[in-house]
Amino acid sequence: MQESILKRWSLNILLALVLAFMLAPILIVFVNSFNSSAFNAWPPQGFTLDWYRKVLANPAFQRGTINSLLIGTVSTAIVLVLGTPLAYGLARLNIPGLAALKSVLFAPLVVPRVAIGFALFVLFVTFGMLTGIRPYGTFWGVVLAHSVLMLPFVVAILAASFGEVDPIVEEAARDLGATPLQAFRLAVLPQVKGALLVSSIFAFITSFDEVETTLFVVRPAINTLPVEMYNYLEQYQDPSIAALSVLLIAFTFLVVLVIPFFVKGGDLFRMFASGRK
Incomplete structure (x- = not known):
């Protein structure tokens, strides 16, 4: 009995240490966001809110936030429209070449983002030279790049969910006179x-946070917020980025706290399980 209690306490202490190790960088960023030093002196010699005011008044960050929100919203809508039928087909159909299709579809999960960004850059430039339509550096070019990255996540989550829907429900709807599309829309x-x-929120966050691939396909007029942060760090080393990071962390925690009120626990579990595949 004493041995089991000791083991349980040891595991709890180990877990607490691991969590503290993981949260320590966030805590340092949080403290540094109030640092009165313009050169990130540590430990802070004083505390101020000036960096938050500077971030909120920065035109580049304002423009980047608007671009990120627009690009994330549009690309999320696109991958939901494309990913839903793809996921349904993967869950329901068993056709030749399905394994090859999955390999192509899920390739962005294993290929480095930098490699994807460079490949898209070459593709966009070549396509523009051949057709006169130049997607490089345009809003829709960035949306396409983000959609390529987000589609595998959406398909993985939705395919797992479609696999748990009993086909009998859809067949019953068909027997009652529904068309295949009506049965899918009303019964599935x-x-x-x-x-x-879950997949839409996950896709939006992925798009909003994307920087490596975006650097290869974006131009200054449509820089996203992560790209603006990256460019800012090349010129300045003050705590402004720490302040902006705290705001983004707070936004993430807000999303994490809101999601459970709308999504069943099983769907959240499938989201994390699909992400590990």
């Missing part, structure tokens, strides 16, 4: 609405 989609919400 309502059962995966939680997964749709």
Whole structure:
């Protein structure tokens, strides 16, 4: 009995140490965001809110935030429209070449983002030279790049959810006179609405946070917020980025606290399980 209690306490202490190790960088960023030193002197010699005021008034960060929100929203809508039927097909159909299709579809999960960005840069430039349509450096070019990165996550989450929907429900709707599209819309989609919400939020956050691939396909007029942060760090070393990071962390925690009120626990579990595959 004493041995089991000791083991449990040891595991709890180990877990607490691991969590403290993981949270320590966030705590340092949080403290540094109030640092009165313009050169990130540590430990801070004083505390100020000036960096938050500077970040909120910065036109580049304001423009980058708007661009990130627009690009994230549009690309999320695109991958949901494309990913939903793809996920349904992967969950329901068993056709020749399915393994090859999955390899191509999920390749962005294993290929480095820098390699994807360079490949898209070459593709966009070559396509522009051949057709006169130049997606490089345009809003839709960035949306396309983000959609390529987000599609595998959306398909993985939705395919897992479609796999748990009993086909009998859809067959019953067909027997009652529904067309295939009506049966899918009325009998299947309502059962995966939680997964749709999770995948859309996951896709939006992925797009909003993307920087490596975006650097290769973006121009200054449509820089996203992460790219603006990257450019800022090349010129300045003050705590402004720490202040902006704290605001983004707070936004992330807000999303994490809001999601459980709309999504069932099973859908959240499938989200994390799909992300590990």
